[in-house]
Amino acid sequence: MNANANQPSMDLSNPDNYINRELSLLQFNLRVLEQAMDERHPLMERLNFLLIFSSNMDEFFEIRVAGLRNQMETGTGTPGPDGMLPQEVLAEISRITHEAVQRQYHILQDILLPALAEEGVHFLRREHWTEAQAEWVKKYFRDQVYPVLTPIALDPAHPFPRLVNKSLNFIVPLDGKDAFGRSTGLAIVPAPRSLPRLIRLPDEVCENGDDNFIFLSSMIHAHVSDLFPGMKATGCYQFRVTRNADLEVDEDVEDLASALKGELLSRRYGDEVRLEVADNCPQHLIDYLLEQFELGQVDAYKANGPVNLARMFTSVNRPRLHYPPFTPRVPAPVRKYESIFDAIDQGDILLHHPFESFSPVVNLLAEAARDPKVLAIKQTLYRTGTNSEILDHLETAARNGKEVIAVVELRARFDEESNIEGARRLQEAGAIVVYGVVGYKTHSKMLLVLRRDGDGMKRYAHLGTGNYHTKTTKFYTDYGLLTAEPGICQDVHKIFQELTGMGKAARLKQLKHAPFTLHPSLMEWIEFETEQARAGKPARIIAKFNSLTEEHIMQALYRASQAGVEIDLIVRGICCLRPGIPGLSENIRVRSIIGRFLEHTRIYHFHHAGEDLVYCASADWMDRNLFNRVETCFPVNDPKLKKQILEEGLHFYLRDNTQAWLLSADGSYRRAEPAPGEEPFLAQQALLEALSNG
Template sequence: MENTELDTLNEPDAPEAIDLDNPEFYINRELSQIKFNERVLHQALDERHPLLQRLLFTCIFSSNTDEFFEIRVAELKRQIEFGQEKILSDGMSPEKVLQSISEQYHPLVERQYQILNDVILPELRKENIRFLRREEWNERQVAWIEEFFNESVMPVMSPIGLDPSHPFPRLVNKTLNFIVELDGKDAFGRETGLAILPAPRSLPRVVRLPDELCENGGDNLVFLSSIIHDHAADLFPGMTIDGCYQFRITRNADLEIDENEEDLANALRSELLSRRYGDAVRLEVATNCPDELVEVLLKRFNLEEDDLYRVDGPVNLSRLMQTLSLVKRPDLNYENFTPSLPKTLKQSVKNNIFDEIRKADRILHHPFESFTPVVNLLMAAARDPNVIAIKQTLYRTGENSDIVKALCEAARNGKEVTAVIELRARFDEEDNINLASLLQEAGALVTYGVVGHKTHAKMMLILRRENQQLRRYAHLGTGNYHSGTAKLYTDYGYLTSNDEITYDAHRIFQQLTGMGKIQKTKKLLHAPFTLHKGLMELINQEVKNAEQGLPARIIVKCNGLTEPKVIKALYRASQAGVKIQLIIRSMCSLRPGIPGVSENITVRSVIGRFLEHTRIFYFENNGQPKLYGASADWMERNLINRVETCFPIEPTKLKKRIIEELNWYLEDNCQSWELTNEGVYVLNTPGEDQEEISAQTNLLANLALSS
């Protein structure tokens, strides 16, 4: 942004003259996502994280990058191919965004492998954890690896020589493959020169060598790619191998479903297979792969030079996550902790959990506080003869879910169980189809939400007969009903029997499963109907308060902020003098600190041991704060194209507690990054005389129990 342009915004009457649609005021969402991935990669260099977790962060960077190319880059390429280019608020065309992605991601990937090769692997070696190269194998290891290859690898490999009767194979998305240069004629007299070796997906990408084969003790690991390289000649007997090089192709993995299909589940099943073979969007190859072979691959997959990423190491780094299960070194991992249980809910299995919730609303902050009370509530409902109905939304649940088991038990016990399952939860579609079948077999009523709108709301509603009347109990959350992510993601869960809130939840369930006009709610805001409008009204009220000289402040903690109308409302609030503090983990299209536009706005991102996932919205409201939890981020898809819920947290004690926890995030000077108006994130560090403050560390100390 030109400084001369920003300087003109300092004039006294500038706010009235400023065009808030100016593309210079907005950061492209894809480029902002890259900055988030870069912050994740930086964690691999942060020595406050245990060493094995630093390795994990390099893998998470790879996983994030895969999804970025599978979804975001694929969508940009699709827009260009079909002439459907969308110019968003940042003013960038898809072609320009793709060019910027290439310019930023190539150095990032190079840096990732430098960190792995020059920092992480050498430090692991100091700890007696070795990834052995082929030239390091001793005689006994060579013999063991040969046996492993012959018994476990070779039988499931299918080498494919390229000739007219064996065209280039259809390779699955994100799989490890090798392109092989051959010399000589085979048994049929063919002389093709090239072959493709797809690595079996069923085999681990990291193999642990038996301890008795290792002279120096410790943990000795070998890449599957090294084993295949070493024995590639065994797959082409009588031929000479002149070269064998890793490569991996990333494909478009965004499903295109005709939502008018009579059976959405069957339509989705047929599309899941196509995800494996979508259009190619990225090619990764080993750095030593000759240019002429790279050209063969680029041409085969219809890719350009910008789509090529040469890597100095395994092409599938995300599979290195297996290392954490192969290496048992607690001293190189985070110290274990036990999520705590609020005193009032500790005995909820023995006592009546419904009585406890009826006494007072409860807040659970995961993973510092246990997810168990949520499971216990559902289990109690499944077995309680007074409970007559349970309604629940399910977006992601995980394998062997206790939540699902409880719903099945409830259905078998004769409860009216209604499950609203989102089949289109990205990369969990197949699991959710199976989940739907499981619940239907148990006798539950299963629906798939609303055509054209993903059901992303996190709601559980229980109807219980008490003293000849029906009372409702609800759980509303910012995260999924997934016990696994409840240990890794920060989320809030709200347990309540408030008549107005539970009545609203009931009406939203009716709207999801039935048909009719918009259901009016008293307390809850819900997308796609009232959430966007409600947020705009809350922001505008802060503007009115500021203009009258009354206390005005907004704090937002969520995962993404990209919705243009909301951003403009925040800009207007800043111009009116409202203090706005945004804690946005990932994408943020708002540009803070622009003179005359966003001087009163700060944006920070917290990256640490746990994935920040809470959605909490605070409005000062002239000294009578309004506080909301939500399933929605401040993005177009959440506020406009999904079914979401936003729930007020009204008890004074709970509000005070959550505001205190928000302040820890605002004061964090160890794991937080500040966004500048140039779109750069700067790591916050404590000053010379300042105390170190880490929000996640404080939450662990205050809410969780150390082991």
């Protein structure tokens, strides 16, 4: 009998056993920020991590903080497993984020910008402009900026303007009177989004032959008085406001697309949740802005630099400052055959992105669109992007007379507008477009092709852990499976019937799918390992996904740990489970990998009495994925491919001693380091070397 079996039972619902999900997400963002300090990354990539942190924090405030504020104001907040009330979480978020913002600008101003300047990449302050540069800026401002600026004086006839979410603005105190004799003393200058936030100076006004950039905000600061003839601007301070950007759409509307279009406009003007303002802005002006936005002092974040850092993304032609390029490998079975159908006929094909190319999936659609033997194509579309090869091939297929059925998820957050446009394109081409199931987001990644095969019909399927977005496949890690296995393809067919028609939940043979069988299957698999351990038999769980929040699964994992199951979780973002608690979770280890690529694969492995169950999925272990979305979880049956996933998808990441962050019982993360005499091992780099063409 396992030694843990005699331990007294613990209260698995004790809030002390869980980490707050919002604070866990915030910790992930802090791990991203720390990449800007990692000298293993090239300098421009370190800057990009800083900007990614800024973008992540924008969304964190737009969605998570906005939601907490709404819960607090309406009294609708229900504590999660951790037991924290919305006001408690908001107070902790405020404390952590104010410190993080100070660190962010310290890294930018004191570390990255000076280091980039040494490499010949300069972000020039106004006081460092040469006479020639100042003259060029003056002309650029007059020709390109001044004509599109609309200064707004503040007086009874010009109330404080309604400013767009995350837009760059300036508050300008003024001296003197205008042409109408007005002396309001204050104006707002919004910077149009059509203007670039970063402008490269031409080489002819730079003597060093380096890359020299200036900020739009610096241009406006230098020439703001030009906007107010006869008056004097006594200051110019940039600011921006972040608003609630979560969409609320009534599921009972007759036309979801039309309803979403209306909501997209409201996203730009939702309730205010954060004010970012230049740190040299006088306090009385900060107080004025906070009053206009109905925010408190804790909601003001002072920036020692541009307030809109997410718009600083740029590149320079200096290879040593960027990651070395690589060419994703095309698997041998695909290279061997001219037709992708012939390649799949030889056996299942596993694709590990971005190390291996996404082109086989695109080629499957391209060939299916023009193949006279193909009768129908069915696909789920969650995120595809606006300029999408996937949409192009689906359009071609529809125009070629194929039956094209696209299940388009219009509510993919921040991709709603793109998806509405994609749905319109497909409908105009003659495709059948449906928007999934009311009340459930369609998050599964499935493609099914029906093709004549002699006198019969054959199905080909692609199942993935990531989106059909050819851009993200270059920097998200994901798995995809190309298969003609009849059982799997039949299951995919049944799920499409479920999504487009009506009826009872499909009875599937191999796939598990949410919101029906996935959660019960996970609980069953965890319980099986628990019973094996209690019987003194080998028991093991390794799982990799983006987030873990579902309380019943966490409790099942705690019970498994108590029974002696060895559990390793590779969780990129949110993890509400506390590992390493004596008597509860000492057999659970949690790590997060942050590196060049965004970790996105979902892999579940259970020892299962030596059978080694290996599944890939579109779903994280979260309430929303398991109960409120349509998700697919597919087995990897081929022994060779199963072994490959175990080694490259899981064990490589467990060996990582450089880009891994280890979660402690107190909710903090510490960076893994090689043991004395141990060589550094970076999972992503090892995969690049093993799978790509360099």
